[in-house]
Amino acid sequence: MDEILSYRQYVRPFYVMAKPAGARCNLRCTYCYYLEKSNLYPAAPAQTMSDELLERFIRDYIAAQAGDAVSFAWHGGETLLRSRDFYRRVVELQRRYADGRQIDNSIQTNGTLLDDAWCEFFRENGWLVGISLDGPPEAHDLYRRDRQGGPTFEAVMRGVALLQKHGVEWNALAVVNRHNADDPAGFYRFFRSIGCRFLQFTPVVERILPHDDGRQLASAADAGAPLADFSVTPEQWGRFTCALFDEWVVGDVGRIFVQLFDATLANWVGEAPGVCTLSKNCGHAGALEFNGDLYACDHFVFPEYKLGNILETPLTELMRGPRQTAFGDAKLRALPTQCRRCRYLFACNGECPRNRFERTREGEPGLNYLCKGYQRFFRHAEPYMDFMRNELMHRRAPANVMEWARKRMGDGR
Ligand SMILES: C[S@@+](CC[C@H](N)C(=O)[O-])C[C@H]1O[C@@H](n2cnc3c(N)ncnc32)[C@H](O)[C@@H]1O
Ligand code: SF4
């Protein structure tokens, strides 16, 4: 088993989320886990990735990939605080080092700084743009505030309209928090109404632990830290995912792609889920800070999870080294007995290790805080997932589930 694990680790591609503007941002979202990472770099307030580092990263990242396609992910902080010239240079360097590979780029942004020129750049270069949007204005604006504390919904929607005008490929990245989790139907209908076809949503789960350097959030290793009040509860998460699933399964299968549902179906048929949180192992997506520091994961940017600096140690060595391999394999190895015996282990895999700070019924540590919510979701989705798996096995479209679901729900559930 161990041999198989390490063999897979070796041939599997790895990804790196690059932070060209570090943790700098024009907004001040209450729940943001990244803004406070500036405190790790007090001596470099500008947090700007240098041209030397950019070139080294692009060259080494392309060279490290075994396949024909290489995917770059630009992340932050706010990515659009860097100029278009910076990203033109990215494209130029990618062409220089591509060596016949196909290069893809995705960029995550809060959307408020988009204008025609940015959209033209993304369209011309075929970049996929991820937009952070938490639902309709009353859901979005509570936590997604600008520096002055003002709302941002309208600015984001102006950005979305520009992307649509220019025909830029985009998807929405929403977070589910204590506030917006109670209106799943309104949330889903909103995204449908704005023409969003690719929807990802992440549960916000943070705990508070003040550090001497000014950071306020706990890492997975910090036992006993209290929950931040914007965190979604397991009960909310369960209700939210079930109700959203009901909206989707009666009308939008094959039309709107919801990452959680696609990944669940993939696990149901024994395929790779395409999202780390529901995979058996993880550790194949590092986070690269503006100065070359590489961390185990975007959600593990804590000093104790720093792998090294790519200007000092080759990127491949850090990503394929024993520390990162152990980090990724721990997702499976550290599962508590309750998870190992769970009937939904194949679908859940204990979800993300950063949320495993609860104890099991037997008092064993390492249970996922959202466990109850996931259990409820998998139980709820099970008959529909079984139906879709059966359709796929018989080479029929999973979208046939919609008619079956409508009848089933009409039949008095
Ligand atoms: C840190 S931001 C960086 C990129 C850009 N500034 C943006 O907002 O899209 C990346 C994503 O993380 C989400 N996010 C922020 N804080 C989070 C948290 N505590 N838990 C989960 N996701 C969070 C944001 O909503 C956003 O979609
Ligand atoms: S826009 Fe992104 S980086 Fe900025 S505060 Fe909000 S979530 Fe954090």
Ligand code: SF4
């Ligand atoms: S720690 Fe969580 S977010 Fe990071 S790679 Fe693993 S599953 Fe994904």
Ligand code: SF4
């Ligand atoms: S649903 Fe709960 S018990 Fe089952 S694998 Fe997930 S976290 Fe573990």
